[in-house]
Amino acid sequence: MAAARPAPDVSVMLPAIIGFALLTIDISRANNLHNDLQKGADAFAIAGAAELDGNPDAWTRAERALANLVENDSRFSSVTVRADLDNGGVVNGTTACRNGGDIAWCFLASIPLSDSTAINPLTGVDANGVDRKAATSADAEFIMVSVQASRFDAIFPASFVGAGANNFFDVGATAVAGFAGVVVCDMTPLFICNPFEGSGIPLHQVISDQNFYRKGIKLVQGGGTGAWGPGNFGFLNPTGNPGYGAGDLADDIAQANTPECINSRGVNMRTGGPQPAVRDAINVRFDIYGGQMKDNDPLIPPAPNVRKGFKYKNTSNPNACTMDPVTSSDTEWPQYRHMTQDTAYDGTYGRIGNGMWDYEGYMAANGFTTADMADFVDSEGNSYSNANPPSRYDLYKYELSTRGTGNDLVASPSLGGETGVAACHASPSTDPDRRLIYGAIINCIEHEEDLNGASGDPIPAVGFASFFLTEPVDQARTNGDITAEIVDIDGEQGRGTMVGFAKDNVQLYR
Incomplete structure (x- = not known):
């Protein structure tokens, strides 16, 4: 063993x-x-x-x-x-x-x-x-x-x-x-020259500053023989493809959902651009169709409220597709009213308004009574007036809030018979923000040489903004300019139209 x-x-x-x-x-x-x-x-x-x-x-x-x-x-x-x-x-x-x-x-x-x-x-x-x-x-x-x-x-x-x-x-x-x-997708392919460039006012402070709340802005097409300055607008080429033509631009401006995306690090400019095509593309939001814009195209519907101060060309046979603007010089002016422009434009380059507009005239011409507007008051509970007018964007949203009620302000006819219900296009949008356009904000003074074609290189955007269209683009009333209100500048300090729209692309690389 x-x-x-x-x-x-x-x-x-x-x-x-x-x-x-x-x-x-x-x-x-x-x-x-x-x-x-x-x-x-x-x-x-x-x-x-x-x-x-x-x-x-x-x-x-x-x-x-x-x-x-x-x-x-x-x-x-x-x-x-x-x-x-x-x-x-x-x-x-x-x-x-x-x-x-x-x-x-x-x-x-x-x-x-x-x-x-x-x-x-x-x-x-x-x-x-x-x-x-x-x-x-x-x-x-x-x-x-x-x-x-x-x-x-x-x-x-x-x-x-x-x-x-x-x-x-x-x-x-x-x-x-x-x-x-x-990174921004579904954006109108426009750029806006920073209205506050050189003012010392931080861009992102503007929308939270009550001094700029409800103020109108005139967006004037830049380029050509004129210099680029605050308030001018121009066009983007979101694809970066040289073949992106005038028809493509107009289609993208008109559509409810633009298919391209852009990045603030560098946006591509598109020089020129026919004003009539841009006008037609913007005006589809007001149920106005012309040029290549067709009233049976489901991709370019009007907004759910298109009240614009237009009259029928033939009152005995009214046709919503053939209407004319009413101006203050017309005898029908007391019977039709759009959301009028500010009474003065005393801001930078004369393109930023004073925030005062004819609210009472709008109420009277459209037959809106004190009882109709009882719930539409300011933050202190005061009724609005010409001395204390509301933001036109807020008024537009209030009118939409009455849809389907016994006090439907959108369907209520003005003294001349106009309503806010779209009747030319067969299928109006239900999106309340259809009357908004979006634009990249460029420091045009700083990049004037690039805008005038000296380099053609992409230009950084200092921000993105949403604008509420107050009336159609029309030569008789707006001189071909886009008249609007600033609603938001990207971030979450404004009125919610940019939340989830502009997204910061931040990531770890190492």
Whole structure:
């Protein structure tokens, strides 16, 4: 019989078992710490990148986002990761790469094609020696955030490794995020010259500023022999295809759902554009059809309320497809009324109105009584009047809110017999925003040479806006200009027409 083998000495094996157990725990803790720090780096990068819209204050807003929007508490280190702009960071500084608190960040104009090509977060220079730093806020499309290494105290005894070994090591993380621009789809292919360029008024403040609420705007076609200035409008080529012709442009302006998308980083201009075709394309919203616009086309329906102050050409045989505008010089003026223009246009270039219009005349000509408008009051409960007129967009929505009730204001005839019910097109839209047009906002003074064909390069859009059409485009009444009210400028501070329309394209790249 073979002799039994002696049992291993537990006292010899136990330290090794405990050591390996502690090493496994340390590896797990280190991985969790890195995961914490990586999430922090990702959050910082996304918060900063969301502000990189190319505007002059983009760096300022990005750094404020780093300082105020994100704070990451690590559960496996004694460090709370935050951006400290008072510790080496400078708001709106002139250096693209800098340190601040527990992080370093660098604004980048570009990143390498390969993720394996490292970028130095303190210099912005990649491993191939290419300087990726942004020169200005306009150039900054990416931000790289590096979380400073956090000290990790191990449980595994350093003496197991050898004399002089440390019981700690550092763990850090980096992330790169970028702002690829505001992406907008189903947008009218128009651009508007920023009405507030050079005024010192931040664009995104306009719609939340009561000084601009309900004010009309005249959009005058630019180009040709005239210079581009605030309030001019022009046309976009959303496809970027040279073959995008006048017919394509008119179709896209007329349609309820434009099939193309554009990006704020660069919109393509379309020079020229026949005014009659644009007029016809816009006027389908008022149940007016002409040129290539056909009243049986389901893609170009009128709005659900088309009251416009037009009379029938033949009152003995009224036809909604053949109507004429009534102007203040006509004897029928007291019997027909559209949402008239502001009484004065005293803003920049004479194209921003004073917000005062003939509300009482509109009420009287259309037969709307005090009882009809009892629920239509201002924020303080006061009735509207010429001294306190409403926004025409709000009035339009109020009229639509009465549809199908015993007090249907849209179907109610004016003293001359006009209603707001579309009768030329067979299938009017049910979308209340069909009377809105959308436009990219361009700093035309800054980019005048590009607009006049010097380069033909895409031009960045500083924002997007929605405009409520107050009346059809007509030579007799509007001189061929588009008359409208500013409703929203992209964001969520206005009246909700841009929510979900303009989408920030922010993503992590590394």
